[in-house]
Amino acid sequence: GQNIDQPTEMTATEGAIVQINCTYQTSGFNGLFWYQQHAGEAPTFLSYNVLDGLEEKGRFSSFLSRSKGYSYLLLKELQMKDSASYLCAVLDSNYQLIWGAGTKLIIKP
Amino acid sequence: GAVVSQHPSWVICKSGTSVKIECRSLDFQATTMFWYRQFPKQSLMLMATSNEGSKATYEQGVEKDKFLINHASLTLSTLTVTSAHPEDSSFYICSARSSSSSTEAFFGQGTRLTVV
Numbered sequence: 001g002q003n004i005d006q007p008t009e010m011t012a013t014e015g016a017i018v019q020i021n022c023t024y025q026t027s028g029f030n031g032l033f034w035y036q037q038h039a040g041e042a043p044t045f046l047s048y049n050v051l052d053g054l055e056e057k058g059r060f061s062s063f064l065s066r067s068k069g070y071s072y073l074l075l076k077e078l079q080m081k082d083s084a085s086y087l088c089a090v091l092d093s094n095y096q097l098i099w100g101a102g103t104k105l106i107i108k109p
Numbered sequence: 110g111a112v113v114s115q116h117p118s119w120v121i122c123k124s125g126t127s128v129k130i131e132c133r134s135l136d137f138q139a140t141t142m143f144w145y146r147q148f149p150k151q152s153l154m155l156m157a158t159s160n161e162g163s164k165a166t167y168e169q170g171v172e173k174d175k176f177l178i179n180h181a182s183l184t185l186s187t188l189t190v191t192s193a194h195p196e197d198s199s200f201y202i203c204s205a206r207s208s209s210s211s212t213e214a215f216f217g218q219g220t221r222l223t224v225v
Binding site for chain 2: 030031033040041042043044045048050087091095096097099100101102104
């Protein structure tokens with residue numbers, strides 16, 4: 001079956017760095033997405049990785065290792081507004097998005 | 110990025126009535142639209158995939174007669190929750206993709222449905 005694993009909840013301090021991991025087992029792979037979702041709102045796109053390596057975009061970076069079925073989202077200089085759920089999703093061989101359950105990130109002052 | 114508009118943002122209805130949710134792609138043609146349901150503190154659950162001009166493909170466990178999906182044009186898909194019950198109360202989100210092999214899907218704002 002297809003499976004995406006990410007931690008349920010993480011806590012970090014304002015100004016610090018946090019890494020949210022995601023491991024996946026899917027039928028085929030056409031890329032991995034990270035989305036941010038604030039409570040009561042739809043997800044918003046953060047990053048897309050299809051090749052191995054690190055993609056940096058401002059305070060957010062995303063890493064992919066296809067051989068290990070592993071990705072992480074790195075958030076630097078954390079701000080209170082970064083408190084949200086972070087969803088990992090993989091596009092499988094049928095171009096269907098397989099969603100992880102999301103990681104709730106709590107930022108403390 | 111492309112814009113997907115979902116309406117209404119929230120709706121309260123009486124048990125037994127039907128509710129229609131619209132999803133529009135404003136600046137691109139959406140050949141494929143997805144409908145998700147999300148319960149509190151849970152991830153998105155795909156309900157169905159619809160391609161313009163053809164019948165929707167429903168995920169296992171989703172009643173197609175209860176959740177009617179129409180994708181009549183390249184810019185509009187609708188989800189109708191028929192004979193709604195309190196257990197249908199949820200956050201419904203649509204997303205649209207410009208082609209079957211496109212890698213990115215764009216999300217609507219979501220609709221909070223409360224059935225009383």
